[in-house]
Amino acid sequence: MSTQTATKVALIGCGFAADYYVTTMANHPELSIGGVFDRDVERAKVFSSHHGLPLYTCVEELLAEEDIKVVVNLTSPESHFDVSRAAMLAGKHVYSEKPLAMTAAEGAELVRLSEERELVLSAAPCNLLGETAQTVWRAVRRGEIGRPQLVYASMDDGAIHRMRYRTWRSPSGAPWPYRSEFSTGCVLEHSGYYLNLLIAMFGQVTRVSSFATNIVRNVPQVDAAAPDFVSGCLHFDSGVVARLTCSIVAPADHSLLVVGDEGALTIQDAWDFGSPVHLRRDVLPERRRLSEPAPYPLVRECEFAHRYRGSHVMDFSRGVAEVAHAAAEGRPSRLPARHALHALEVMFAMMDGGERQFAGIGLDPIEPMPWAMEE
């Protein structure tokens, strides 16, 4: 796609995360922001004038705009279903922030609608499209660690309840929505950073055994906080077992360890598209000794000019670009809606605690990014 034929996208939801998208959209000249909308009129005005973006004052007007091809749904989680559904009913492709929906039934309805209308529907996070995730995935395909067997994935986010989160503001002035974050919970907010990658590499999850609890009692000003510590063991179709932990209690740790029968790969930080990858290989297999971790080169340098200054080093808009490219090329998205729905079902099973089995659903494999294909 050239800049002359830039795909117009619209942002619905102008809150804390919306600044991430405006900043990183500049990495993708094939996209242009045609307008923004928020049901909070004041917030929408402040956001549109801060970024110099056209403002829609009613969502119907935005959705009726022929030129807008992709809606980026940056609303609060409980609005995701309604907004994505309305956008698809208006014929728009959708990139939704996570989670895809707040129930599996609503998620399934969105997937059904996207298939019926032949629209691309993808959900964040998009770090699967990042250099680090693509590097680990290619290393696994190449057999660098032999047969993958075990994964430890951590999405611990630090003791947020002890931080001054009420004072956090985005550059355009949106407060960090702590009520929404605590009631949605760390699993729906953060597990997708590794679930998407694990499902891409190892296929569907067939069984979840999970423990979920609330360690922090009486989170201030939040009536119904979701579990703040959840640790699930996920059994994948391919035989891999993964322990995936999410919390907002333990110190920040967004690491990944993938163990195979001939070695192990590690990532330091799921929130960094260019996080270093290390490889350890068997040196004395009979005594199960591994070499010291050696840097494993990324498939390409992680260079994107426009970065949001915060706790992430992520090109948030890469997922939006993927939706626009998939729609223009008439191919499946590398962030497929069915994978997002499966991830959502796994997240609910993790939050419920206990055991859950999943019937075979036959997820289509995902293509790696072109630059991460095998030579």
Ligand SMILES: NC(=O)c1ccc[n+]([C@@H]2O[C@H](COP(=O)([O-])OP(=O)(O)OC[C@H]3O[C@@H](n4cnc5c(N)ncnc54)[C@H](O)[C@@H]3O)[C@@H](O)[C@H]2O)c1
């Ligand atoms: N806060 C973060 O650090 C962060 C980071 C990455 C992703 N996200 C995700 O981004 C999404 C938005 O989070 P946020 O932090 O920006 O929340 P936020 O509460 O700051 O912003 C959400 C905005 O959506 C608007 N909105 C809600 N329902 C709407 C509707 N039906 N129509 C139009 N506008 C509507 C609200 O008025 C609000 O301005 C969430 O899905 C969240 O998981 C947040």
